[in-house]
Amino acid sequence: MNKATDKTTQQFESVFVSPMRSYTLTALDYYDQLFSAQMDAARAYSDMAIAQARTWLDVKDPDSFKKALESQQKTASDFMERVKGDTEKVTSISKSFAEDSQKQVEETTKKAVETAKQ
Template sequence: MSSDKNSVKNTNQQIESVFASSMRSYTLTALDYYDQLFSAQMDSARAYSDMAISQARTWLDVKDQESFKNALETQQKTATEFMERVKGDTAKVTSIGQSFTQDSQKMAEETTKKAAETAKQ
């Protein structure tokens, strides 16, 4: 009877060690990934809306030929800033995704290694 209890206890410890703790680690990594991704998207959305509102205000101030010329110049500058922002945001999201992928692969390898070691016991 004592042997059965030890066997069950050992099995539970192995399951905790190999699978449950690995799933918790993966879940934490996934939550961090989604938090970073959501934050990046919110920052981008805020920056894009600020640019759009600023441009709308610039065009509302057009009253003569000189202010029209200034609005066009501002629009060109904003378009350049927008493209740079998109490029930077794309790089940021790509980096976040690559980091998540690498962390996930590392965890999968560690879990597989633990499972193989546990199976040998």
């Protein structure tokens, strides 16, 4: 009776618990990376906006107005580059998560088939 219980426990661990634990770790890592990327992006965007607002507060004459416009154009260009980079980063993180999840599904399916054969 004890051997049967041990075998059932091992099968349950192998087929359900271990894959679920592994997937949970993968998901937590994904959400950690995604959240960090989003926080970094939000910080960078707010820093750009605040810097631009400060530039406009310094406008006192036509020359400083011209400099503020130039700064705004550069900031807009920098912003678009940042958005592009952030989008690529999030896409990469998501792609990696999808690939890791797919591998885990394949491994779990293989283990389940092997366990069922025993």
